[in-house]
Amino acid sequence: MRIALAALLIFPFAAAMGFVAGHPTDGGPVRQPTFYRDVLPILQDHCQQCHRPEGTARPPLVSYKDAKENAGDIRDSVEQKRMPPWFADPRFGHWANDPSLTAGQIATLVAWAEAKAPAGDPADAPAARAWAGAWNIPQPDRVIQMPAPVFIPPKGEIEYTYEIVPTGFTTDTWVQMVQILPSAPQYVHHAVLYIRPPDARWLRNAPRGVPFTASGLKDPQDRHDAHGTDSDMLLVYAPGSSPDRWPDGMARFVPAGSDLIFQMHYTTTGREGMDRTSVGLVFSKSPPERRVITLQLTNSSFEIPPRADNYRVEVHGSLPNDATLLGFFPHMHLRGKEFEYNIVAPGGRVETLLHVHYHFHWQMTYRLAEPRPLRAGTVLEAVAWFDNSRKNPHNPDPDATVRWGDQTDDEMMVGFFDVAVPASMDKWQFFVRKPIQQ
Ligand code: HEC
Numbered sequence: 490m491r492i493a494l495a496a497l498l499i500f501p502f503a504a505a506m507g508f509v510a511g512h513p514t515d516g517g518p519v520r521q522p523t524f525y526r527d528v529l530p531i532l533q534d535h536c537q538q539c540h541r542p543e544g545t546a547r548p549p550l551v552s553y554k555d556a557k558e559n560a561g562d563i564r565d566s567v568e569q570k571r572m573p574p575w576f577a578d579p580r581f582g583h584w585a586n587d588p589s590l591t592a593g594q595i596a597t598l599v600a601w602a603e604a605k606a607p608a609g610d611p612a613d614a615p616a617a618r619a620w621a622g623a624w625n626i627p628q629p630d631r632v633i634q635m636p637a638p639v640f641i642p643p644k645g646e647i648e649y650t651y652e653i654v655p656t657g658f659t660t661d662t663w664v665q666m667v668q669i670l671p672s673a674p675q676y677v678h679h680a681v682l683y684i685r686p687p688d689a690r691w692l693r694n695a696p697r698g699v700p701f702t703a704s705g706l707k708d709p710q711d712r713h714d715a716h717g718t719d720s721d722m723l724l725v726y727a728p729g730s731s732p733d734r735w736p737d738g739m740a741r742f743v744p745a746g747s748d749l750i751f752q753m754h755y756t757t758t759g760r761e762g763m764d765r766t767s768v769g770l771v772f773s774k775s776p777p778e779r780r781v782i783t784l785q786l787t788n789s790s791f792e793i794p795p796r797a798d799n800y801r802v803e804v805h806g807s808l809p810n811d812a813t814l815l816g817f818f819p820h821m822h823l824r825g826k827e828f829e830y831n832i833v834a835p836g837g838r839v840e841t842l843l844h845v846h847y848h849f850h851w852q853m854t855y856r857l858a859e860p861r862p863l864r865a866g867t868v869l870e871a872v873a874w875f876d877n878s879r880k881n882p883h884n885p886d887p888d889a890t891v892r893w894g895d896q897t898d899d900e901m902m903v904g905f906f907d908v909a910v911p912a913s914m915d916k917w918q919f920f921v922r923k924p925i926q927q
Contacts, residue, residue: 522601523609524553531598532556533618535573535588543623545674545728551617557606564602567595574729574851578844583858585816586731626666626732629769633749636698638763641676641755646896648702651715652751653685653695656743663740666771667724668732673764678754678897679820679852682723682768687746691718697748716895721916722783723749723768725818725905727852733781739909740777756897779909781815782916786830786871786904793824793891793900798878802902805833808867809922812908816856817843819873820903823883824891825849827874830904832867839870849883849897860909865923871904 522528532540532550539546548559556563566572573588590598601607621628635652656662671677685691692715694708695701703715723741724733733741751766788804819828825847832840843855879887885898893900910919 521604521607522597523607523613524556524601525609525611526613527597527609528556528601530615531590531594533615535590535594537618537620538588538625539573541620543620553608557608560602560606564599567598574848574853576846576848576851576853577855578846581841581844582855585856585858586854587858623670624668624732624769626668626734626769626771629666629668630772631770632767633770634767635700635751635765637700638672638765639700639753639755641673641762641764642757643759643761644757647755647757648704649715649895650700650702650753650755651692651695652700652753653692653697654749654751655697656747656749658743658745658747661745662743663773663777664723664743664770665737665740665773665777666732666734666769667741668769669724669726669766670769671726671764671766673762674728675758676755676762676764677766678727678756680726680754680766681752682726683718683720683750683752684723684741684743685720685748685750686744689720690714691720692750719916720750725783725820727820729851729853730818731854731856733907735777735781737773737775738777739779739781740773741781742912742915754895777912779813780912780914781907781909782919783905783907784916785906786869788871788873788902789893791892791900791902793875793877795888795890796878798876798880799826800875800877801872802875803870803872804902804904805868805870808863808865808869809920810865810910810914812863812910812919814842814857814861814863815907815909816854817907818852818854818905819843819845819847819871820852820901820905821847821849821873821875822897822900823849823885824875824877824881824900825873826876826881828904829872830906831870831872832863833870834868863908869906871902873902873904875900 536550540548540550542549549555567590575587575589577584633654633656636654637652639650641647669680669682671680692711695706695711703712706712706715749768753766755764786804786806788802791802793800817830821828828845828847830842832842877884877887877891891900
Protein backbone atom coordinates (compact mmCIF):
# COMPACT_ATOMS: atom_id res chain seq x y z
CA MET A 490 0.00 0.00 0.00
CA ARG A 491 2.77 2.39 0.94
CA ILE A 492 4.57 1.97 -2.36
CA ALA A 493 1.45 2.31 -4.45
CA LEU A 494 0.51 5.47 -2.61
CA ALA A 495 4.03 6.84 -3.00
CA ALA A 496 4.09 6.16 -6.72
CA LEU A 497 0.74 7.89 -7.16
CA LEU A 498 1.90 10.94 -5.33
CA ILE A 499 5.23 11.27 -7.08
CA PHE A 500 3.77 10.84 -10.51
CA PRO A 501 0.36 12.46 -10.43
CA PHE A 502 0.16 12.28 -14.21
CA ALA A 503 1.20 8.63 -14.40
CA ALA A 504 -1.00 6.49 -16.56
CA ALA A 505 0.91 3.31 -15.86
CA MET A 506 -0.23 2.36 -12.38
CA GLY A 507 -2.23 -0.53 -13.75
CA PHE A 508 0.82 -2.71 -14.15
CA VAL A 509 1.09 -3.23 -10.43
CA ALA A 510 -2.16 -5.13 -10.37
CA GLY A 511 -1.16 -7.61 -13.06
CA HIS A 512 2.15 -8.67 -11.57
CA PRO A 513 3.41 -9.59 -8.17
CA THR A 514 5.22 -6.59 -6.68
CA ASP A 515 6.63 -8.61 -3.83
CA GLY A 516 7.61 -12.12 -2.96
CA GLY A 517 9.66 -12.92 -6.05
CA PRO A 518 10.27 -12.04 -9.65
CA VAL A 519 7.81 -12.30 -12.49
CA ARG A 520 8.55 -15.60 -14.29
CA GLN A 521 10.57 -14.95 -17.44
CA PRO A 522 10.27 -11.19 -17.32
CA THR A 523 10.44 -9.23 -20.57
CA PHE A 524 11.47 -5.65 -21.20
CA TYR A 525 8.19 -4.32 -22.57
CA ARG A 526 5.85 -6.03 -20.14
CA ASP A 527 7.79 -6.09 -16.87
CA VAL A 528 10.91 -3.90 -16.95
CA LEU A 529 9.80 -0.74 -18.75
CA PRO A 530 6.98 0.06 -16.28
CA ILE A 531 9.51 -0.06 -13.42
CA LEU A 532 11.96 2.16 -15.30
CA GLN A 533 9.17 4.64 -16.10
CA ASP A 534 8.00 4.92 -12.50
CA HIS A 535 11.30 4.74 -10.62
CA CYS A 536 14.16 5.74 -12.92
CA GLN A 537 13.18 7.97 -15.85
CA GLN A 538 12.65 11.09 -13.76
CA CYS A 539 16.48 11.21 -13.80
CA HIS A 540 17.50 8.70 -16.52
CA ARG A 541 16.19 10.01 -19.84
CA PRO A 542 18.00 11.74 -22.70
CA GLU A 543 17.13 15.23 -21.44
CA GLY A 544 17.35 14.24 -17.75
CA THR A 545 20.18 14.71 -15.24
CA ALA A 546 21.56 11.15 -15.09
CA ARG A 547 23.30 8.85 -17.54
CA PRO A 548 22.61 6.29 -18.96
CA PRO A 549 19.16 7.10 -20.38
CA LEU A 550 16.78 4.22 -19.56
CA VAL A 551 13.95 4.73 -22.05
CA SER A 552 14.34 2.46 -25.09
CA TYR A 553 14.93 -1.28 -25.22
CA LYS A 554 18.41 -0.59 -26.59
CA ASP A 555 19.23 1.69 -23.60
CA ALA A 556 18.17 -0.96 -21.12
CA LYS A 557 19.75 -3.94 -22.88
CA GLU A 558 23.13 -2.21 -23.17
CA ASN A 559 23.05 -1.41 -19.45
CA ALA A 560 21.33 -4.56 -18.17
CA GLY A 561 24.29 -5.64 -16.02
CA ASP A 562 24.66 -2.20 -14.43
CA ILE A 563 20.91 -1.97 -13.83
CA ARG A 564 21.03 -5.33 -12.06
CA ASP A 565 24.03 -4.36 -9.89
CA SER A 566 22.73 -0.91 -9.03
CA VAL A 567 19.32 -2.15 -7.83
CA GLU A 568 20.65 -5.28 -6.13
CA GLN A 569 23.13 -3.19 -4.14
CA LYS A 570 20.40 -0.59 -3.49
CA ARG A 571 22.49 2.21 -4.97
CA MET A 572 19.60 3.00 -7.30
CA PRO A 573 17.19 4.62 -7.06
CA PRO A 574 18.94 6.90 -4.55
CA TRP A 575 17.07 7.14 -1.22
CA PHE A 576 18.51 7.58 2.27
CA ALA A 577 15.60 7.65 4.73
CA ASP A 578 15.64 4.99 7.44
CA PRO A 579 12.52 2.94 6.63
CA ARG A 580 11.65 2.64 10.33
CA PHE A 581 10.39 6.24 10.43
CA GLY A 582 7.78 8.00 8.31
CA HIS A 583 6.17 7.46 4.93
CA TRP A 584 7.29 9.60 2.02
CA ALA A 585 5.37 10.80 -1.00
CA ASN A 586 8.53 10.93 -3.13
CA ASP A 587 10.11 7.63 -2.02
CA PRO A 588 11.22 5.99 -5.30
CA SER A 589 12.41 2.73 -3.66
CA LEU A 590 11.73 -0.57 -5.37
CA THR A 591 9.96 -3.48 -3.68
CA ALA A 592 11.84 -6.76 -3.25
CA GLY A 593 9.70 -8.16 -6.08
CA GLN A 594 10.64 -5.35 -8.46
CA ILE A 595 14.33 -5.80 -7.70
CA ALA A 596 14.01 -9.54 -8.29
CA THR A 597 12.26 -8.88 -11.62
CA LEU A 598 15.08 -6.61 -12.86
CA VAL A 599 17.73 -9.09 -11.73
CA ALA A 600 15.96 -12.08 -13.35
CA TRP A 601 15.55 -10.12 -16.59
CA ALA A 602 19.24 -9.16 -16.75
CA GLU A 603 20.28 -12.75 -16.01
CA ALA A 604 18.02 -14.09 -18.77
CA LYS A 605 20.09 -11.94 -21.21
CA ALA A 606 17.60 -9.08 -21.29
CA PRO A 607 14.75 -10.40 -23.51
CA ALA A 608 12.65 -7.77 -25.30
CA GLY A 609 9.27 -9.51 -25.34
CA ASP A 610 6.33 -8.11 -27.30
CA PRO A 611 6.27 -4.33 -27.92
CA ALA A 612 2.47 -4.54 -27.77
CA ASP A 613 2.79 -5.19 -24.01
CA ALA A 614 4.52 -1.83 -23.42
CA PRO A 615 2.82 0.84 -21.33
CA ALA A 616 2.30 4.22 -23.06
CA ALA A 617 5.54 6.20 -23.19
CA ARG A 618 5.76 8.73 -20.40
CA ALA A 619 5.23 12.28 -21.65
CA TRP A 620 7.86 14.56 -20.11
CA ALA A 621 7.97 18.32 -20.64
CA GLY A 622 11.55 18.26 -21.97
CA ALA A 623 13.98 18.38 -19.06
CA TRP A 624 11.26 19.42 -16.59
CA ASN A 625 9.91 17.00 -14.01
CA ILE A 626 6.99 19.36 -13.48
CA PRO A 627 4.43 20.10 -16.23
CA GLN A 628 5.55 22.60 -18.89
CA PRO A 629 6.29 25.78 -16.86
CA ASP A 630 4.18 28.91 -17.36
CA ARG A 631 7.35 30.93 -16.96
CA VAL A 632 11.05 30.06 -17.15
CA ILE A 633 13.52 32.50 -15.61
CA GLN A 634 17.18 31.90 -16.44
CA MET A 635 20.20 33.62 -14.93
CA PRO A 636 20.88 36.35 -17.51
CA ALA A 637 24.66 35.86 -17.50
CA PRO A 638 26.54 32.55 -17.54
CA VAL A 639 28.93 31.87 -14.67
CA PHE A 640 32.44 30.67 -15.47
CA ILE A 641 33.67 27.79 -13.29
CA PRO A 642 37.46 27.39 -13.13
CA PRO A 643 39.02 23.90 -13.22
CA LYS A 644 40.11 23.90 -9.59
CA GLY A 645 40.04 25.72 -6.26
CA GLU A 646 37.23 26.90 -4.00
CA ILE A 647 34.57 29.22 -5.38
CA GLU A 648 32.85 31.77 -3.18
CA TYR A 649 29.04 31.66 -3.30
CA THR A 650 27.93 33.33 -6.52
CA TYR A 651 24.78 35.44 -6.67
CA GLU A 652 22.67 36.70 -9.52
CA ILE A 653 19.68 39.01 -9.07
CA VAL A 654 16.91 38.70 -11.64
CA PRO A 655 13.77 40.86 -11.65
CA THR A 656 10.61 38.75 -12.10
CA GLY A 657 8.79 41.58 -13.87
CA PHE A 658 5.59 40.37 -12.13
CA THR A 659 3.10 43.24 -12.14
CA THR A 660 0.62 41.37 -9.89
CA ASP A 661 1.04 39.16 -6.83
CA THR A 662 1.68 35.63 -8.04
CA TRP A 663 1.08 32.18 -6.54
CA VAL A 664 3.53 29.48 -7.62
CA GLN A 665 2.23 25.93 -7.29
CA MET A 666 5.19 24.06 -8.82
CA VAL A 667 8.80 25.01 -9.19
CA GLN A 668 11.95 23.30 -10.40
CA ILE A 669 15.55 24.52 -10.51
CA LEU A 670 17.46 23.29 -13.55
CA PRO A 671 21.21 23.93 -13.72
CA SER A 672 22.63 23.90 -17.26
CA ALA A 673 25.79 22.22 -15.87
CA PRO A 674 24.66 20.18 -12.84
CA GLN A 675 28.12 18.65 -12.35
CA TYR A 676 29.27 21.95 -10.79
CA VAL A 677 26.26 22.73 -8.62
CA HIS A 678 26.64 21.69 -4.98
CA HIS A 679 23.58 23.68 -4.05
CA ALA A 680 21.38 26.48 -5.32
CA VAL A 681 19.01 28.51 -3.18
CA LEU A 682 16.46 30.69 -4.85
CA TYR A 683 15.28 33.60 -2.68
CA ILE A 684 12.26 35.85 -3.21
CA ARG A 685 13.19 39.50 -2.59
CA PRO A 686 10.03 41.61 -2.27
CA PRO A 687 10.22 45.17 -3.64
CA ASP A 688 10.50 46.76 -0.18
CA ALA A 689 13.32 44.49 1.11
CA ARG A 690 16.71 46.08 1.78
CA TRP A 691 18.71 42.88 1.21
CA LEU A 692 21.56 43.37 -1.31
CA ARG A 693 19.90 46.58 -2.49
CA ASN A 694 23.08 48.10 -3.89
CA ALA A 695 24.32 44.91 -5.54
CA PRO A 696 24.27 44.78 -9.35
CA ARG A 697 21.40 43.08 -11.21
CA GLY A 698 21.67 40.55 -13.99
CA VAL A 699 25.37 39.78 -13.55
CA PRO A 700 27.11 37.27 -11.28
CA PHE A 701 28.79 38.59 -8.13
CA THR A 702 30.28 37.30 -4.89
CA ALA A 703 30.09 38.89 -1.43
CA SER A 704 33.76 39.88 -1.34
CA GLY A 705 33.42 41.67 -4.68
CA LEU A 706 30.62 43.99 -3.44
CA LYS A 707 31.47 47.66 -2.84
CA ASP A 708 28.77 48.40 -0.26
CA PRO A 709 29.95 47.15 3.19
CA GLN A 710 26.37 46.54 4.36
CA ASP A 711 25.63 44.38 1.29
CA ARG A 712 28.94 42.58 1.72
CA HIS A 713 27.96 41.68 5.28
CA ASP A 714 24.32 40.88 4.43
CA ALA A 715 25.18 38.51 1.58
CA HIS A 716 25.75 35.75 4.14
CA GLY A 717 22.36 35.85 5.81
CA THR A 718 18.81 36.86 5.00
CA ASP A 719 15.29 36.47 6.30
CA SER A 720 13.96 36.55 2.73
CA ASP A 721 11.57 33.73 1.90
CA MET A 722 12.87 30.92 -0.27
CA LEU A 723 11.32 29.73 -3.46
CA LEU A 724 13.26 26.45 -3.56
CA VAL A 725 16.50 24.79 -2.52
CA TYR A 726 18.27 22.54 -5.03
CA ALA A 727 21.03 19.98 -4.54
CA PRO A 728 21.79 16.81 -6.54
CA GLY A 729 18.93 14.41 -5.87
CA SER A 730 16.51 17.02 -4.53
CA SER A 731 12.98 17.11 -5.95
CA PRO A 732 11.04 19.93 -7.52
CA ASP A 733 8.19 21.36 -5.45
CA ARG A 734 4.78 20.25 -6.62
CA TRP A 735 2.00 21.30 -4.28
CA PRO A 736 -1.55 20.01 -4.45
CA ASP A 737 -4.33 22.43 -5.52
CA GLY A 738 -4.99 24.89 -2.74
CA MET A 739 -1.33 25.28 -1.70
CA ALA A 740 1.34 27.50 -3.24
CA ARG A 741 4.24 29.84 -2.66
CA PHE A 742 3.68 33.57 -2.76
CA VAL A 743 5.74 35.94 -4.89
CA PRO A 744 4.71 39.59 -4.36
CA ALA A 745 4.39 41.84 -7.43
CA GLY A 746 7.68 43.50 -8.30
CA SER A 747 9.86 40.90 -6.54
CA ASP A 748 13.31 39.92 -7.66
CA LEU A 749 14.58 36.36 -7.59
CA ILE A 750 18.04 36.00 -6.11
CA PHE A 751 20.00 32.92 -7.19
CA GLN A 752 22.59 31.88 -4.60
CA MET A 753 24.82 29.33 -6.31
CA HIS A 754 27.39 27.17 -4.60
CA TYR A 755 29.62 25.83 -7.34
CA THR A 756 32.36 23.30 -6.78
CA THR A 757 35.21 22.57 -9.18
CA THR A 758 35.67 19.26 -11.00
CA GLY A 759 39.10 19.51 -12.64
CA ARG A 760 37.57 20.79 -15.88
CA GLU A 761 36.45 24.36 -16.49
CA GLY A 762 32.93 25.12 -17.66
CA MET A 763 29.94 27.45 -17.64
CA ASP A 764 26.58 27.29 -15.91
CA ARG A 765 23.38 29.23 -16.49
CA THR A 766 20.77 27.87 -14.11
CA SER A 767 17.04 28.25 -14.85
CA VAL A 768 13.96 28.05 -12.71
CA GLY A 769 10.61 26.88 -14.08
CA LEU A 770 7.38 28.10 -12.50
CA VAL A 771 3.86 26.71 -12.80
CA PHE A 772 1.31 29.22 -11.49
CA SER A 773 -1.77 28.35 -9.41
CA LYS A 774 -4.90 28.41 -11.51
CA SER A 775 -6.91 29.90 -8.63
CA PRO A 776 -5.87 31.64 -5.40
CA PRO A 777 -4.85 29.00 -2.83
CA GLU A 778 -6.10 28.74 0.74
CA ARG A 779 -2.67 28.00 2.09
CA ARG A 780 0.79 29.41 1.65
CA VAL A 781 3.91 27.23 1.74
CA ILE A 782 6.90 28.66 3.58
CA THR A 783 10.31 27.16 4.31
CA LEU A 784 11.66 27.35 7.85
CA GLN A 785 14.93 26.10 9.23
CA LEU A 786 16.43 24.65 12.39
CA THR A 787 20.06 25.76 12.36
CA ASN A 788 22.94 25.34 14.78
CA SER A 789 25.94 27.37 13.68
CA SER A 790 27.99 27.36 16.90
CA PHE A 791 29.45 23.85 17.02
CA GLU A 792 33.08 22.72 17.03
CA ILE A 793 33.73 19.22 15.73
CA PRO A 794 36.93 17.91 17.33
CA PRO A 795 39.68 16.31 15.21
CA ARG A 796 39.04 12.62 14.39
CA ALA A 797 35.65 12.46 16.16
CA ASP A 798 33.68 9.80 14.27
CA ASN A 799 30.14 10.45 15.57
CA TYR A 800 29.92 14.03 16.79
CA ARG A 801 26.39 15.06 17.74
CA VAL A 802 24.95 18.56 17.23
CA GLU A 803 21.36 19.44 18.04
CA VAL A 804 18.96 22.36 17.91
CA HIS A 805 15.37 22.90 19.10
CA GLY A 806 12.64 25.33 18.18
CA SER A 807 8.98 25.71 19.02
CA LEU A 808 6.41 26.59 16.38
CA PRO A 809 5.13 30.13 16.93
CA ASN A 810 1.77 29.33 15.27
CA ASP A 811 -0.24 26.36 14.02
CA ALA A 812 1.18 24.97 10.77
CA THR A 813 0.94 21.85 8.62
CA LEU A 814 4.24 20.06 8.19
CA LEU A 815 4.91 19.10 4.55
CA GLY A 816 8.51 17.95 4.20
CA PHE A 817 12.19 18.13 5.06
CA PHE A 818 15.50 18.94 3.45
CA PRO A 819 18.58 18.33 5.65
CA HIS A 820 21.82 20.07 4.68
CA MET A 821 25.37 19.32 5.83
CA HIS A 822 28.75 19.15 4.11
CA LEU A 823 31.50 16.54 3.63
CA ARG A 824 31.52 15.30 7.24
CA GLY A 825 27.73 14.82 7.43
CA LYS A 826 26.82 11.32 8.63
CA GLU A 827 23.27 11.12 9.99
CA PHE A 828 20.44 13.63 10.33
CA GLU A 829 17.21 13.38 12.27
CA TYR A 830 14.05 15.43 12.85
CA ASN A 831 12.04 14.81 16.00
CA ILE A 832 9.04 16.13 17.87
CA VAL A 833 9.79 16.47 21.58
CA ALA A 834 6.62 16.10 23.65
CA PRO A 835 6.18 18.15 26.87
CA GLY A 836 7.20 15.18 29.06
CA GLY A 837 10.40 14.79 27.01
CA ARG A 838 9.24 11.85 24.89
CA VAL A 839 10.89 11.96 21.48
CA GLU A 840 9.04 10.99 18.30
CA THR A 841 11.33 10.59 15.29
CA LEU A 842 9.80 11.93 12.09
CA LEU A 843 12.75 11.31 9.73
CA HIS A 844 16.17 9.74 10.07
CA VAL A 845 18.55 10.09 7.12
CA HIS A 846 21.76 8.16 6.49
CA TYR A 847 23.32 11.23 5.01
CA HIS A 848 25.24 11.16 1.75
CA PHE A 849 27.02 14.32 0.64
CA HIS A 850 26.45 13.67 -3.07
CA TRP A 851 22.73 13.15 -2.59
CA GLN A 852 20.87 15.83 -0.74
CA MET A 853 17.30 14.73 -0.99
CA THR A 854 13.92 16.24 -0.25
CA TYR A 855 11.69 14.10 1.99
CA ARG A 856 8.04 14.94 1.39
CA LEU A 857 5.51 13.54 3.91
CA ALA A 858 3.02 11.09 2.37
CA GLU A 859 0.44 12.65 4.68
CA PRO A 860 0.96 16.27 5.70
CA ARG A 861 0.85 16.61 9.47
CA PRO A 862 -0.97 19.42 11.30
CA LEU A 863 1.05 20.75 14.26
CA ARG A 864 -0.12 23.09 17.03
CA ALA A 865 1.60 26.30 18.03
CA GLY A 866 4.15 25.48 20.72
CA THR A 867 5.12 22.07 19.27
CA VAL A 868 8.83 21.55 19.88
CA LEU A 869 10.78 20.39 16.85
CA GLU A 870 14.32 19.11 17.19
CA ALA A 871 16.97 18.53 14.56
CA VAL A 872 19.99 16.37 15.35
CA ALA A 873 23.05 15.92 13.14
CA TRP A 874 25.96 13.53 13.51
CA PHE A 875 29.30 14.26 11.87
CA ASP A 876 32.16 11.92 11.00
CA ASN A 877 35.49 13.76 11.15
CA SER A 878 37.53 10.54 11.24
CA ARG A 879 39.74 8.92 8.62
CA LYS A 880 37.01 6.32 8.05
CA ASN A 881 34.95 8.95 6.24
CA PRO A 882 36.15 8.75 2.61
CA HIS A 883 34.95 12.31 1.89
CA ASN A 884 36.81 13.86 4.85
CA PRO A 885 39.33 16.43 3.52
CA ASP A 886 41.24 16.74 6.85
CA PRO A 887 40.62 14.52 9.91
CA ASP A 888 43.05 16.63 11.98
CA ALA A 889 41.02 19.83 11.64
CA THR A 890 38.65 21.28 14.21
CA VAL A 891 35.61 21.97 12.08
CA ARG A 892 33.22 24.90 12.47
CA TRP A 893 30.37 26.48 10.54
CA GLY A 894 31.28 27.97 7.17
CA ASP A 895 30.29 28.31 3.53
CA GLN A 896 32.84 25.99 1.96
CA THR A 897 32.48 22.23 1.87
CA ASP A 898 35.52 21.70 4.10
CA ASP A 899 33.70 23.80 6.71
CA GLU A 900 30.44 22.38 8.01
CA MET A 901 26.78 23.29 8.11
CA MET A 902 23.90 22.01 10.16
CA VAL A 903 20.61 23.12 8.65
CA GLY A 904 17.32 21.30 8.92
CA PHE A 905 15.07 22.99 6.38
CA PHE A 906 11.39 22.14 6.59
CA ASP A 907 8.33 23.25 4.65
CA VAL A 908 5.04 24.11 6.29
CA ALA A 909 1.67 25.33 5.06
CA VAL A 910 0.07 28.31 6.83
CA PRO A 911 -3.03 30.40 6.00
CA ALA A 912 -2.60 32.15 2.64
CA SER A 913 -2.87 35.59 4.23
CA MET A 914 0.00 34.93 6.68
CA ASP A 915 3.56 35.73 5.64
CA LYS A 916 6.74 34.42 7.23
CA TRP A 917 7.10 37.45 9.51
CA GLN A 918 3.53 37.21 10.77
CA PHE A 919 4.06 33.49 11.34
CA PHE A 920 6.83 34.29 13.83
CA VAL A 921 4.60 36.58 15.93
CA ARG A 922 3.67 34.47 18.95
CA LYS A 923 0.21 34.83 20.45
CA PRO A 924 0.09 35.30 24.23
CA ILE A 925 -0.48 31.94 25.93
CA GLN A 926 -4.15 31.52 26.97
CA GLN A 927 -4.50 30.42 30.58
C1 HEC B 1 17.07 10.99 -8.37
C2 HEC B 1 17.63 10.67 -9.65
C3 HEC B 1 17.85 9.21 -10.00
C4 HEC B 1 16.94 8.17 -9.97
C5 HEC B 1 15.47 8.22 -9.56
C6 HEC B 1 17.65 7.01 -10.43
N1 HEC B 1 18.94 7.32 -10.72
FE1 HEC B 1 20.36 6.05 -11.45
N2 HEC B 1 21.74 7.54 -11.36
C7 HEC B 1 21.48 8.84 -11.05
C8 HEC B 1 22.70 9.62 -11.17
C9 HEC B 1 22.82 11.12 -10.93
C10 HEC B 1 23.71 8.72 -11.55
C11 HEC B 1 25.18 9.01 -11.73
C12 HEC B 1 25.77 8.58 -10.42
C13 HEC B 1 27.11 9.07 -10.14
O1 HEC B 1 27.72 9.73 -10.98
O2 HEC B 1 27.52 8.77 -8.99
C14 HEC B 1 23.07 7.42 -11.68
C15 HEC B 1 23.73 6.27 -12.08
C16 HEC B 1 23.10 5.09 -12.46
C17 HEC B 1 23.74 3.99 -13.12
C18 HEC B 1 25.20 3.91 -13.56
C19 HEC B 1 26.13 3.90 -12.39
C20 HEC B 1 25.85 2.80 -11.43
O3 HEC B 1 25.63 3.12 -10.26
O4 HEC B 1 25.79 1.65 -11.84
C21 HEC B 1 22.78 3.01 -13.30
C22 HEC B 1 22.95 1.67 -13.98
C23 HEC B 1 21.54 3.54 -12.75
N3 HEC B 1 21.77 4.80 -12.25
C24 HEC B 1 20.35 2.86 -12.74
C25 HEC B 1 19.18 3.36 -12.19
C26 HEC B 1 17.95 2.60 -12.12
C27 HEC B 1 17.77 1.18 -12.66
C28 HEC B 1 17.04 3.40 -11.51
C29 HEC B 1 15.61 3.08 -11.17
C30 HEC B 1 15.36 1.80 -10.55
C31 HEC B 1 17.70 4.67 -11.19
N4 HEC B 1 18.99 4.59 -11.62
C32 HEC B 1 17.07 5.74 -10.57
C33 HEC B 1 20.25 9.38 -10.67
C34 HEC B 1 19.10 8.66 -10.48
